[in-house]
Amino acid sequence: MQLKYIKTLLTSREFAAKVTCMAWAPNNIKFAVCTVDRVVLLYDEHGESRDKFSTKPVDAKYGKQSYVVNDMAFSPDSTKIAIGQSDNIIFVYRIGEDWGDKKVICNKFIQTSAVTCLLWPAENAIVYGLVEGKIRLANTQTNKSSTIYATESWVVSLASNVSGKGIISGHADGTVVRYFFDDEGSGESQGKLLTHLCPPYALAWGANSIMVGGCDKKVVAYSREGHILQTFDYSRDRTEKEFTVAVASPSGESVVFGSFDRLRVFNWAPRRGMWDEAKPKEISNLYTITSLAWKKDGSRLCAGTLCGGVELFDCCLRRTIYKNKYEVTYVGLSQVIVKNLSTGTRVVLKSYYGYEIEEVKIMGKDRYLMAHTSDTLLLGDLLTNKLSEVPWTGSGGNEKFFFENETVCMIFNAGELSLVEYSSNEILGSVRTEFMNPHLISVRLNERKQKGVEDNKKLAYLIDIKTIAIVDLAGGYNLGTISHDSKIDWLELNETGCKLLFRDKKLRWVPGSDVVVSQNRGNLCIWYSIDSPETVTMFPIKVSFCFLCKCDLSMWKSSLIITILLGTKVL
Template sequence: MKLKYLGTLLDSLDGIAKIRAIAVAPNNRKVAIATADLNIVLFDDKLQKKDKFATKPVDSKYGKKSYIVTSLAFSPDSTKLAIGQTDNIVFVYKLGETWDEKKVICNKFTQSAPVTSLIWPEENRLIIGLTDGKVRYASVHSNKCSTIYKTDAGIISLAQSPNRRSFVSGHEDSAIILFSFETRTQSKICVHTTPPYCLLLSNFGILAAGADKRIVSYSEQGRILQEFDCGRDPKERSFNCAILDPTGYNAIFGSFDRLKLMSWSQRRGAWDEGQILTIKNLYVVTALTWKPDGSTVLCGNLSGLVLSIDCALKRALIKNQFETTFVSPSQVVVRDINSDARCVLRSDKGLSITDIRVMGRTSRYVIAYTASTLIMVDRETEKSSEIPWESGGNEKFYLDNENVGMIINAGEISFIEYGRNEIAGWIRTERLSPHLISARLNERSTKSGGDLRRVAYMLDVHTIAIVDLTSGNTISQINHGNVVDWLELNETGSKLLFRDVRSSLFLFDVETEKSSNMINFCSYVQWVPKSDVVVAQSGDQLCVWYNTDFADQVTQIPIQGDVDAVLRDNNRTEVIVQEANAKVAYELDSAMIEFGTAIEDLDLSRAVVFLEESEKDRVEVSSMWKQLAEVALEQGNLLIAQRAFAGLKDISRVKFLEETIQLAEDAAKQIGGDGTQHYKVRARLALMKKNFKEAERIYLEQNSVQEVIEMYQKLHKWEEAIELAKATVTS
């Protein structure tokens, strides 16, 4: 790695104006710098100044400048910033995801002593170091603090491991303490030669340095592994701050006019001294941070100067459009020169990246090879997967599916779900056309819940197989008389569309294993995105199935041209038709699509919101309220069912459900658990469905004969009540 001056973010001031802290958001989009005038200056991912706001004292009666900002830490979701101050408080500001959002203080954590350091390893786990020797845990959800451990010497540094499973604290008495989140135990592992103001916890142990100009490498048990005496160089001064790169393979120590690089050698299994970057008149380095993509180090000094330092092993250009910057052997930043969009390739196993390719119709995907793994990154969603892979150089990639990558090698197809570091499954087939393979991996929630990993493919020209990739079991096999030339599963994997060479379109229901002929002479077919609605073309007719459970219920729209695409957003769904001289958009019934999808996904709250919005537009939705009521009752969601009957203006059922809900709540308080499973509640729901025998069975299971008789009496079913009474007397 080479360190090179890149640019200046903030100019130096006359006199002492110490930069005490710099933090970069985990998503790499925001940089926060604490300046000497008690302001926080914010920069974007291109290191352009975007905003500035003033910090606040814990109590204004002591004066607006009665404190010092000592530390900064971004939340893991990059939307919050914690600020540690010497007036015994930590403020957490909500910055939001965009620059337009208003900044508000969402948490205040009052402490017993001045705050010296902060780390934020998990969303609800903010770690605070204090001058009285306490290390405290702050919960941003409950707004409460608790002490993790306490020592007699003040905390001067905190450092977390790259895997965020542990952290170390450095103390004024030179002690170093290691704390594990997994075991929730701390141990004093060693006493350094000087107070460890520079303290790092890497994958290979601990690095510590301070005023004695020595860098020492310790194991996590406190054993000295290496020692570097930098004091032999007469130009070296004491080390004031240090930072570890995101991979944990490189570290930089800041002193006077200098940045010293340390790099881990995998071959030797030890740290090596690297380049020393000397910058005249930099003076004392007071703050360092490394951008999460590993490309840049930000450095602040005693006079208010903030510099950006470029970190790169080498650079290269792919397709004359994508610049690759190796920040370490196992991490590469890929930048689109035209749009300046960036993505990061990183081997989680620390393996060296040897080859990089940019693929896909819009160059959306980046593929990288290591000695024993394959890394796939979606540049748009920033999802990355690293899978075990021994490359023979003959594999091919199908990357048309936004959620699933397919790798074809020697007749075997491996499926990769972006964001997961494992092969989702594999199949063998000789029919390798992407039109004859359809994979659905967790694209939409299903009624059963859990992982959905299904693929449909051709066993031969007449036989379709549907396989569960999780278990490897075959769910269904479809034998068709004609050669199949196209197939596609819906997003929940419950239904399959396929077309044969005679242009006949068929729909197969995976659960019922029933197949139905949709239309003949089909020239185009597609599932509407995020729904189970089918759009197809037959001659000069556009055919739409809003409910695929009834294949004969088709809406036909005359068109003059060929269907080009189906587009959908939050407000409308359109079919784009290429006519003689222009493209024409035909709008579909968004109400039917949105409601049907919500019901299919059992997202009942979403269905309620949609129907309420439709009522505002004076759309007739009574049939939909009725369908929602039936589904809600079937799922045991009494509140949604009550709202649906209110939409139907069925006051009697609304009141009946109100009493039932109250009964369920009372039962939950008395016996605990789910109150809807109480026998009286279940009996009332069966009664609503007019399933009287089911209600009778539920009561009799509890020996509540009198309640059954009373139920029949209220329903004026005298014969059933008398027969039950006679049977009870006889028995």
């Protein structure tokens, strides 16, 4: 991971004016900064100032100078901001979806001591720490708070794992405590995890370990069970100061620590199972870094300072340009951003298992994404932003991909056809076939609504050159087979998957209906009721193009049409 300076969002002052906290919205559109004057400044994704609002004390009679905003977090839907204050309260502000929307307080959670730090990992649940040592949960739906666990030491830091289903808290006595809302089958323990040698003000939960820093000028990586894995000791470096804050990248593969005039970057090396330190980012007169915030897509990092400055950095491992159409940015080993240069739209391709993504390819008329990891295959539709990651064993890159169908990707490998529905993380179905032409395969996935049918997914393909098989993909069973007396060179199911049309010349269903159009030597043949194939309407023609189905008809000298009503006849 490399940090490249982009711009200054707030200019530093000549005196202490601490940036107390910062946060990126999960939708990557808004960025919030809270300054020492207790005003929340809102920026867009490009770092342009767009809006602001003032926070309030727990009681107006104490005045606006009576408290400090210690931490804040966006809601998962990016429409609210939770503000944790030193005057024993959390306010939740509804900021709306658009710039300039009215800011209203929609929740208040009064506490028995100051709120020191907070997270908002789930829809209605705000997790926060108190000076008295408690970790509590605020439910925005019921407007009630409850204690998750209690300690005897001030909470100085909070961090969550990549999924947001686990949290760790750092305490003034050096202890780090772990808690899971859902351990996701890991079997990892809860409770006190480790005791650091100093208060863990700089605390981050990476993908494979927990990183801790503090006033002893050391960064220590701990295993999932609290054992020391690595120590980076800077205590003899006179230019280094204490570590004040840390943040993990959204993928958990990089962690940045802030100190005085310096950002230290650590990257996880999966092949060696260790953290590697990158070249530190040193900026003179930056002074002590008091807050760090990483954009949820991994592409930007912001640093706030003791003197009120906010700096914006670009984060990437490498960046490539594809056909002057797309910018492909590798923001982590397992996360890639693909940006359309003409429209500015972006797709974040991420391995949710944390596997390293190999080269990303843009295929299918530059609309679809494909990438391999060691154990999975990633696919995506740039137009609909539907992404999939399915288990996939190594095949040496010999697969053939077909993207003719907008809802499903067809993959041929070693005589096997696999189907992956975009937005699904499981293989839809696999069959054996030697016929790789997509015109000899027809897949229909819920393309036309039918009364009483919720999940309608059908596949028709060739077993051999004269035999068609039909499969119900939703149920995972064969509907039957059809044998023909001559070579089949084209087939297609209708949109409901109830009828099958096949022949030795190419033709099409009329979109949105079960009407079939074909041609013989001098006539256009139309079957308005395909359930009665003997009833055909014929029109004499002299053209060689069908305006209904947009097929080239000049090559057709004869036609053979067979239709089968699936489900109403025994196949």
